[in-house]
Amino acid sequence: MDIDVLGALDVRENGVSVAPTAPKPRQVLALLAVHADRVVPVASLVEELWSGRPPRSARTTLQTYVLQLRELIGAALTRGTGQQDGAGPERRTAKDVLITLPGGYLLATAGGTSDVREFDRLAGLGYRAMDAGDFAAASRTLGAALDLWSGSAFADVQTGVQLTMEARRLDESRLCALDQRIEADLRLGRHREVLAELTVLTSRYRTHENLHAQFMIALHRSGRRGEALNAYMHLRTTLGRDLGLEPSPRLRRLQHSILMAEPEIPSASAAPTRAVRHPDAGPQVVGR
Structure with missing residues (x-):
């Protein structure tokens, strides 16, 4: 699974988009995506969807959204360019991708890409280059990290409390990387x-x-x-x-x-x- 949240939301399984158009399921996917390979508690998802005023049917409705996402993932597993032949033990199912665990859900990337993880990796390399006085490498690496952004985080997602906090955190990380890339350029006389x-x-x-x-x-x-x-x-x-x-x-x-x-x-x-x-x-x- 490949995940992009640094701009418009784009989540692909086997090269096929699994991002729904309906606002609420899209929120669920966005929160799962930014925390990919980690359990997102049901309470966090409920807070994101209903901002502290959940209906009595909140958990049932959340399960419905999860089922809708699994339908999209299942279709992608079948139609994707990387689909597996047959129904052997190695074939992934939608439940293997969007996993139900005690207390929450987990979106498993199975070694796929995440623009957030790549940004963090490149930014870390850039900061270490700055500390070492290698300003050319710092400018280049931090520039590559910043190039992963195509707009504000979750630009086309309706955001609640949880996603708003994540967007602020990511935007702050972006600003810090930008600050240091400009500093490196100034050190280089640019x-x-x-x-x-x-x-x-x-x-x-x-x-x-x-x-x-x-x-x-x-x-x-x-x-x-x-x-x-x-x-x-x-x-x-x-x-x-x-x-x-x-x-x-x-x-x-x-x-x-x-x-x-x-x-x-x-x-x-x-x-x-x-x-x-x-x-x-x-x-x-x-x-x-």
């Missing part, structure tokens, strides 16, 4: 290449200090000192208005360095981790 990207990111994450620090550095190194100072003032105004905060000491030092036109600007990743909240996008983490 300040002009990242300017357009940082322009968009600082507009979206208006209180994310590390992204603004990277933007200021890229602008300064591109000979646009005035714009770098304006970026600092814009961040300071936003932090004060929205959060009642002043920029961190590191940001103030960076602003002073640019103001003094110092030739060497410190790395944007030198700051300690600082949690801030974007008014529209949940909690963000500055640094890594």
Whole structure:
């Protein structure tokens, strides 16, 4: 089974999509998919579907959704390009793929792919490359991790409490990888290449200090000192208005360095981790 959730939901068994179009069964599949090969408790599925107000028939209705998913999986096992001949002991059934276990259900990938797992693997390699000072490998590997995303997680799925939390977790992981990939590019002298990207990111994450620090550095190194100072003032105004905060000491030092036109600007990743909240996008983490 191959699973994609970093964008539109796509779950394939033997190359055949088993994603239903009905919203509720699609929610069930999405939650099982993001936790593939792990048991998802019935209570979590019920909370996802009905947000703390389940009907009396919740468990029976959930079983109906599971049966609908198994029908799609069974059809895929029969029609898929990787179907097995005959009915020997090695032939998988729908119940072998979507397994009922005490207290919950498990979606078994049988060695298939998961874009979440691949993202985590590549991001981990990228972070280790950053720690080792191999910025070219870090940029390349983190870029490959980010290329797995085609949109927001579960972009075409109606999300309840559980999937909303998972989407936020995944989006935060994406932002951290993006932050470090840009840092690697700055270390490689690619300040002009990242300017357009940082322009968009600082507009979206208006209180994310590390992204603004990277933007200021890229602008300064591109000979646009005035714009770098304006970026600092814009961040300071936003932090004060929205959060009642002043920029961190590191940001103030960076602003002073640019103001003094110092030739060497410190790395944007030198700051300690600082949690801030974007008014529209949940909690963000500055640094890594």
